Amino acid sequence: MSTAVLHTAPQSSVVPPLVVHIIYALGTGGLENGLVNIINRCPQSRYRHAIICLTGAEPFASRLIVPDVEIIQLGKKPGHDPAMYWRLWRQLRRLQPAVIHTRNLAALETQILGLLMPRCKRVHGEHGRDMSDLDGGNVKYRLLRRVLNPLLHRFIAVSRDLSQWLVSDVGIPAQKVTHIYNGVDQQCFRPRTGEDGVFPATLLGEVPAGFVAVGCRVLGTVGRLAAVKDQQLILAALAYIFAAHPERRTSLRLLIVGDGPQRKVLESAITALGLGDCVWLAGERDDIPVLLRCMDIFLLTSLAEGISNTVLEAMASGLPVIATRTGGNPELVEQGVTGLLVGVGDVAALACAIETLTADPATCAAMGRAALRRIDRDFDWQRTVDDYLRVYDDVLRHRACQPQSAGL
16 A cells, blocks of 8 residues: 655754654544644744654644644554555655654554664653553553563653553653643633523524523533443433433433444444433534533543543533543542542442532532633643653753653
8 A cells, every 4th residue: 555645844954853753543532632732832943743644644634733744644454564564664764753752552563663763762652541451451562562662762651540550560660751741722622601500592502402401411521432432331321310310301411522433332322222312422523612611511431541631621611520430530530629530330320420410510610610720730731742842852862861750
């Protein structure tokens, strides 16, 4: 399969070091959103960037606003595709990057090509886990990280949970692991105005006609419709609530934003549970900040998680969050302060948490204000970008070594 190049970097008289980011695909997701934000906010005089997608790039790539970013699609076939490594090597040899930055397990093994590029510095990011290794205990995957460790100059983890796991479970030296939280754009994500617990009339046009009635409370979630996100748990909890309290059917609504391989599964579950009049599957959207302002409570029911960008965006929107107690979620959701934590897969606990918050708009508002304070204090995008640039500077020895924990 021929390699596809979407746009190519122009030449200039002063050429900053090139960072080549290798990812599985450039589609909608937290990892990809973070990468795009870092590139868009990086001073062009400091570093140039290119993105190599092992598979392909989706329209999400259009969110890159920096004009000199090259996006390369290798068209990897499912399963093992040895020819993809040859295509990747040709691109790396042409680009001659100063830093290769891979992200997550799908891209990690490509760092073996570092043996052929001894002058290039190599960084790997851990952004979360998927269905094949929910607890990080897969022996083969741990061994892969250990074997490649000598080739890597730095590991970056987006949560304290992942950082500690790399050191204590995988065996990566602590001095090679840097923790960097993602940021959130507070100019884009902001709270709605109006009376607590009352759906604003100004937002009625953003939801289907008749979906929200007077006095309704809107639950919401945003994310890829994938098994690891377990949106089915929310449907089960909603059905659980309606079975115990049939009258809630008129006052509780669920908004699910996103698309993915589990969409048909969710559609079937909505029909089977009789929730068609209470749930809106909004699909892939480019107006997520507005849709977050349509919600009263944000839900994240992942089976595993790194650090959720959507939780950060919900907190910046002034929403209380109910999340599963996994991965980096407890680092964001402080029990009883910014939201509530429930056990993974626990329908009854999720239903109870929903009932608790929907019955108490004042507590929801207080949690939303606490979430905003936390975002103001800890999750600024510029600080995140500076931390990433500090890692690149460090591995390239542009300046003296910085402290290894760039996170909180």
